[in-house]
Amino acid sequence: MLVYEFKLSGTQQQYRLIDEAIRTALFVRNSCVRYWMDNAKIGKYDLSALCKALSKEFLFANKLNSMARQASAERAWSSISRFHENCKKKIKGKKGYPKFKRRGNSVEYKTSGWAFSEDRKHLALTDGHNIGIMKLVGTYDLHYYQVEQIKRVRLVRRADGYYAQFLIKAERNIDTTPTGKTIGLDVGLNHFYTDSNGGQIETPRFLRKSEKSIKKLQKRVSRKFSKTRKRLTPVGSPDHGSETRQQEKIKQSNNYLKAKNKLSRKHLKVSRQRKDHAVKLARCVVASNDVVVYEDLRVANMVKNHKLAKSISDASWYQFRVWIEYFGRIFGRTTIAVAPQYTSQDCSNCGKRVQKTLSTRTHKCPHCGYTADRDENAAINILKKGIATTGHVGSSELDSVNAWGDLSSTGNDVNQSQQDRSLNQESPDFLVKTSDSKA
Known part of the structure; x- marks a missing residue:
């Protein structure tokens, strides 16, 4: 669709x-x-x-x-x-x-x-x-x-x-040739992800970059907001037989509504930046690899850590995963989600477990002497897990996640001839194409 x-x-x-x-x-x-x-x-x-x-x-x-x-x-x-x-x-x-x-x-x-x-x-x-x-x-x-x-x-x-x-009601599929490559991805906060080949993508931090202007707009909204006031209902009113007090909301001014709309537009821009980054990056990863292995993270549980919640939300890991699974179906690639337990602790060379804190960014194995970046070591372990086991291919959550509009696409990857061929092919996925050139 x-x-x-x-x-x-x-x-x-x-x-x-x-x-x-x-x-x-x-x-x-x-x-x-x-x-x-x-x-x-x-x-x-x-x-x-x-x-x-x-x-x-x-x-x-x-x-x-x-x-x-x-x-x-x-x-x-x-x-x-x-x-x-x-x-x-x-x-x-x-x-x-x-x-x-x-x-x-x-x-x-x-x-x-x-x-x-x-x-x-x-x-x-x-x-x-x-x-x-x-x-x-x-x-x-x-x-x-x-x-x-x-x-x-x-x-x-x-x-x-x-x-x-x-x-x-139309299907979409993109004809591709096998690349013979496999890749494991370990997402993080220092880098958006580190792959099993040692490549790293920087975290864009769209919210952090816009935080100063968002705070400024939020102050404007707060200054123009009128608080509720109490009014005294007169005795013998048709609503109440006795003297009572009720809350009455004051209608907000047009300046307040304008300030609120500017703040909403800023948040909307940040969310669109996150989507655009996730879509383009996921498409490149899936198009250049036959097998993509990643962690089956429970982001909803991870954001309960209030010290890291803002950074985790700003990284948009879940959105990146959703688009990897979507493009995996479109390109006919294999996407595998594996359990994240001990991927950062185990040595990718000898398999021994090396305990380390979150602040330790370099993996040094005392058993075999192997040294590597912590995230690269985890990415190699993730790839080995995906190859050794069937893992969890794709995600059933994709079918129920915002098939209408929360999934957005840049619309740069499909031409009209590809759309023509897709009508006779099967694909259960949804694609949102934003056609507003002004947005």
Whole structure:
């Protein structure tokens, strides 16, 4: 499956109507979660029936397209089924109990509620919100695909504008020749990764480089924020028979909203830099090696160390792994994830265990005298583990991780002829191509 992304150009009224549709979709999703909490043995089809009941009970819910309501119910069921699976697998710690979402950033339409113009450069949203026709800003040609191939359309709100994503039923595969090379990767904080050949890639540290400007923007937001005030409800009011005090939020100024948007845009830029770095680097690694072996790290557990959490998040190891597995399928390469235990402690030459602290950056084996960089020694051990065992090839998490828009691509690696050949080949993956040249 392919996902093409375009930026939407419209009026402020149309943007407000999109926000209304997003709020309605969030209401349907939260209502489904509440219905599941209050009733036992609720299934997926019960949530779909609830969508119809909500459309009859609430007028604003009836404005949203019926298939868009079903897509919101599917989101709720996705979190519910994930919780059930975690309970069955007896995963340690929190099981991911479904929660209510306070904010939503997207709404999904299936095969109805939208239409193309004749030139396919405009998108018309035809449900009860009457959003109307909006221009698609991008470089990709949607004439190449039939309308029947577009299975879903998603409207996404970001800090720099609104986007439309099209899920297209088409496969992608890239013909490559074997290189005869294998490589092991050890990710770190001093270097983004060190491979088994001794090569190292520096950590970009996008957040650290932008931290000064982010703090400056955050101070502006804090200065322009107005705190809540208390008001005294008069005696004999229709709401309260006695004198009580209530909290009343003050509407924030336009200057506050502008400062907040600038801060959001800065964070969005950092996240896009991380993605771009991970995509390009993962593609180069997979394209130049037949077998790629890496550590099966649990990054969610590692960021619990508050001294290293910011640096680990800034390195975006998990995103790099996701893209390695994705390009492994596209290029037909083998990607193997191995257990990370003792890869830094064991000697890659003799196999003896040499205990060392995290601050020790050089591996010196007292048994065989082998000396090497700590990360290079670990990368060699990772490669040996992957070759000696089958390991964990690929990751099933890739199928469930943000197939819609969190996976982004530079779009520089596929030309139109390759897209043409990919239609007759099988590939279960999703590709997001950002077609906004202004972003």
